[in-house]
Amino acid sequence: MSGRFSEGKMTAAMREMASVLNVSPDGARLLQLTNNAVFALPRHGIVIRIARTHQLLDRVAKVVQLGRWFAEIDAPTIRLVREVEQPIHFEGLHASVWRYVPSHPPAPTVDDLGTVLREFHALGVPPFPLPAWDPIGDARRRLADADGLSTPDRDFLVDWCDRLEPEVAVLNEHGTRTLVHGDAHVGNLLRESSDRMLMCDFDATCVGPWQVDLAAVAVGDARFGEAGRHRALTAAYGSDVTSDPSWAVLRDARELKMIAAAIPLLATSPSVAAEFSNRLHSVQRDDPTARWRPFADLAVPTSPSAERGHGASLGGGVPAERR
Template structure:
């Protein structure tokens, strides 16, 4: 079995084949499999089997897989408000050079989770403290630089500006991390990563970006989204539910810049293959370069061929 297509990419058909191979190994049905996500990971729900299969789409993500397993095990021991690994499965499962993790399936239940749920979940999550094993440090600049190094359709002036931005922001990130040692950060805290269970319990998932750093990072996406996506009201509700207004934090300018750097650079690997994303990337970059806080951005996921990038 092979999981790569003719272009060397991990395509949907190949990931589906890999998922069915794993289901056969586990001796569980996969006739009702549903593809939930196809980004850095291919995520499939298998409701009849009561599991979710999550397959990495790159060998460079293997370290993350092992980190996620350790975190999920620790979260379960602490009875944290998180999704759970499937019991009695040796994790991870290798599949054609990639790694898969198996999770308990959560039947989505109405009403959908809210930003108030996010605030309450994050308070519990941050109160867990740091786990008794090392986590990577929060480093949005390193992530941005890695995306820029892989760019194919980035103009020289754009690359120069973004690299200079990284250089300018890096020492501020390092200083903020130094003051925030030992703090648990989810790393991608948004309502889309929440699930409400049939027992009316809200849990959070996706621990790939979980790290150590300033806990305030997890409160930044909502207020930045209000400004850039012209959304109103959610930040006030999040601040009330969590009990803290991150926009009043002394480090808010650095936190906001770090989030915007991520929101701009997320598109860089897709510039050559997704024209809509390329146009939106340049809208975002132009507004940052000119200091225009009123320019409206469009979520990448709303654009055709966006490939699930936010």
């Protein structure tokens, strides 16, 4: 991110927004600084979530609309602050305000993720438009703004998108359409004092095949050399995504996302650039056994993705584990 969206600028924006809300920013804590700057104000029981761009009003508006619907149907999700007119706008920035949920033990697990995903997918499709699952569009947008990407690597990624795009379109058209969280990992879970599990972070929420939300853990097990997480998720959810007829497309789409996530940092982080090359070359060699390192374990100024639950969760807790 450029200096326009630095931690200092985001903190200043948070303080101004807090003033608009008639609350003091004293004691505010920065929970996350990725695509959003997420600040907890525990004294006032709120979280302010600021999009680190001047361009994504539609995304913030979508999240707010989802938040209202979730409250109406008592979904297993965090809640918007109803007393605030949202989204909030300040000097071209857009933000949403949520109820602060303190962490309660025990920490969320993959078993919890499977259980809450089953409930989430059963909510049905909202009565308002949502974008369709579009991993190819996401990758192409990153390629369009890429710095530090060699021509051969760019060409390979473009060809990958061209090859995968019609397969994704077929899956979107013929698969079961349901609500897809889009970034389902343990770090996006919170446990209330009542022991109810809540999901947070709906930037990537869309309509598509429900299997998308199970693919991340399965691919993570394979690529990061983990064991048991996919098995636990399968048992809790009641379905093994790796046995699904769509698995090859889902795996391909997930791996494309995990590689494209690094593109914005190639020019500024040598460690990310090295891991990007490792990932891309393993795909070029068609080597499904090659091991990857999580970007969040590298020296990264701003992690490109919470690909396995790294980073602070929106509601105020921290992830159950750091791998």
